[in-house]
Amino acid sequence: MRNIILGKTNVEVSAISLGTWAFGGPQSSGDWNTGWADQKDTDSQETLIKCYEAGIRHWDTADVYGSGRSEIIIGSMWNTLNRSDIFLATKTGYDSGSYNHFYHPKHMRSQIEKSLKHLQTDYVDLYYLHHCDFGENDEYFNDAVETVRKFQQEGKTRFIGLSDWNPSKILKFIRDVEPDVIQPYRNLLNDTYTSSGLKNWVEINDIGVCFFSPIMHGLLTGKYLKPTQFKAGDMRLGIKEFQD
Known part of the structure; x- marks a missing residue:
């Protein structure tokens, strides 16, 4: 597996990362x-082993994936695989719990502690703000940035990331967040990463970038050649291209 340097982090990671949604x-x-739908835990565990053996050792998850199930599966692997070999990323922002907003500082604190417990690790390599919705008039923006910086100072995360489906939203906040890594949506059918101007900003400022859904949730693999009906709970039910 070819490795790359992830922007100004100066960390070498595999050019392909494993998404575990x-x-x-x-x-x-x-x-x-x-x-x-139809994802067995044993298949997930086998995927982690195969990726590890292939040199794909940049793994990406989030607190919201299965309400922690994805993180728990990854955390269960350290008796088999070496945690220190993995560049491990997780995210927060889509589970507001009992708080008024996803990025309430107390909630963010609770979520990172829960993620570390699920992942069975003292730290993650990269902690993303999962989206750029900071509330009405961006009222939770300063709190979110201050809180995630505290996590970094405390050694709970090495680096800070910013993610969103809309590259223009990342571009709006990137100057003030100053993330080490960004995670925009990009694939052959959607390249707003370039048209929004975010690509140009990243190249000028040497920001690490990790695209999500580069094969558009599996659509671009060629596996789905006719309209597909997924089971309840599968996000691909809402992707019109799977029905065309």
Whole structure:
């Protein structure tokens, strides 16, 4: 596996990273399907082993994937695999719990402690703000940035990341967040990463970038050649291209 330097972090990581949204299994939020159906834990564990053996050792998860299930599966592997060999990223921002907002400082504190417990580690290598919705008039923006910086100072995360489906939103906040790494949506059918101007900013400022959904949730693999009906709890039910 070819390795790259991840921007100004100066950390060498595998050029391909492993996204583990599917590890969380089927999930819903209100009327929205937000998970992945038909994902067995044994398949997830086998995937981690195969990736490790292939040199894919940059793994990405989030607290919301299966309400922690994805993190727990990863954390269960350290008796088999070496944690220090993995560049481990997780995220927070889509589970508000009992608080008024996803990025309430007390909630963020609770979430990172929960993630570390699930992942069975004292730290993560990269901790993302999972989206750029900071509330009405961005009222939680300063709190979110201050809190994630505290996590970094405390050694709970080595680096800070900023993610969003919309590259323009990342571009709006990137100057003030000063993330080490960004995670925009990009694939052959959607390159707003370039058209938004975010690509240019990243190259000028040497920001690490890790794209999510580069094969568009599996659509671009060629596996789905006709309209597909997924089971309840599968987010692909809401992706119109799977039905066209």
